[in-house]
Structure formats: C-alpha cells, structure tokens
Amino acid sequence: xxxxxxxxDLMIAMKGNDVSSFINDQALRFTERFGLxxxxxxxxxxxxDSHEDAxxxxxxxxFNAYYSNDYSVASSDCGAHYLTxxxxxxxxxxxxxxxxxxxxxxxDLDLNFEISFIQTYTGTEFTGAVHRGELLSxxxxxxxxxxxxxxxxxxxxxxxxxxxxxxxxxxxxYIVEGQTIYE
Numbered sequence: 001x002x003x004x005x006x007x008x009d010l011m012i013a014m015k016g017n018d019v020s021s022f023i024n025d026q027a028l029r030f031t032e033r034f035g036l037x038x039x040x041x042x043x044x045x046x047x048x049d050s051h052e053d054a055x056x057x058x059x060x061x062x063f064n065a066y067y068s069n070d071y072s073v074a075s076s077d078c079g080a081h082y083l084t085x086x087x088x089x090x091x092x093x094x095x096x097x098x099x100x101x102x103x104x105x106x107x108d109l110d111l112n113f114e115i116s117f118i119q120t121y122t123g124t125e126f127t128g129a130v131h132r133g134e135l136l137s138x139x140x141x142x143x144x145x146x147x148x149x150x151x152x153x154x155x156x157x158x159x160x161x162x163x164x165x166x167x168x169x170x171x172x173x174y175i176v177e178g179q180t181i182y183e
Contacts, residue, residue, distance in 0.1 A: 030154020107133025
C-alpha cells in the first residue's frame with residue numbers, strides 16, 4: 001500500500017506556504033504548462049435508490065427557486081436512478097457546511113443517494129453517500145505524478161478552497177511514479 005498524505009503534508013513536502021496559495025499556484029502552473037483551464041462549475045453524478053427518488057430530487061432542484069438559482073440538474077446517461085447536478089464552484093460547495101446545498105435537499109425530502117465525481121483531465125475521484133442529509137462514507141483520492149505534479153494538483157481548485165474543506169472530504173493524496181516512455 002502506498003503512503004497517503006493529507007493535502008497540508010503534501011503541500012509542505014512540495015515547499016508550499018499555505019493551502020490556499022498552493023491551490024492557486026498549482027492551477028496557474030497547470031494553465032501555463034498545458035494551455036487549459038478547469039471549468040468554473042463542477043458536475044457530480046448522484047445515484048438514487050429508485051427512479052421515483054431521482055424524480056423527486058430533480059423536481060426539487062429544478063422548480064424550487066431556493067435551489068434552481070444555484071444548481072442545474074439533468075437526467076444522466078447512466079439510467080433512471082441517476083442525475084447530474086452542476087452549478088457549484090467546488091465539490092465541497094455541494095456537501096459542505098454552507099447551506100442550502102444538496103445535503104439540505106436530502107434532509108428535507110428524506111432521500112438518500114450515492115455521489116460520484118471523476119475530475120476531467122486528472123482522474124481525481126470523490127465518492128460518498130448521503131443519508132438523511134448527512135455525508136457518510138466519503139473519500140477523495142488524488143493521485144499525483146512525481147514527474148508532472150501540476151497535472152493533477154492544478155485541479156484542486158475544483159475540489160475545495162481550504163485545508164479544513166479538504167479534510168472534511170477526507171482527501172488523501174498519493175504520489176504515483178511516472179515512467180519515461182522513450183529517451
């Protein structure tokens with residue numbers, strides 16, 4: 001098993017000063033190196049126990065002004081039990097301490113769902129489950145290349161904004177050894 005780091009320990013190992021500036025610096029390095037930037041909004045896929053639960057959740061987000069101003073919701077290609085929600089700047093915004101968010105909807109409607117997020121470009125993955133408005137069994141896995149760390153770390157800006165937010169999502173960073181394809 002590889003040794004995992006929390007974000008602060010990884011940042012210190014990479015000579016960063018504080019988490020917020022580290023995130024911004026890595027996003028800038030990603031953009032400079034690859035000529036790409038991450039989207040302003042994050043999309044998550046939610047899986048419900050039944051298509052009726054998914055429909056109730058969809059209707060709440062779509063037609064309740066309390067949520068419809070902040071979130072867009074669409075059916076998913078995965079099936080009738082799945083929805084795709086977008087509109088938040090970070091993954092943490094969907095499930096963090098600032099409500100209303102998706103936890104509020106779960107609590108108000110007494111609906112449970114599983115969360116799946118795989119970040120574009122980097123493959124950073126977040127999974128979790130929401131039960132009666134509580135975020136349970138969550139984990140965020142960030143695999144960082146030892147050869148091009150900014151490739152993955154550039155996407156941290158879509159996950160969270162502060163050390164405490166990354167810790168709330170149970171974020172673990174793993175160093176992945178790269179291999180030279182040809183010399």
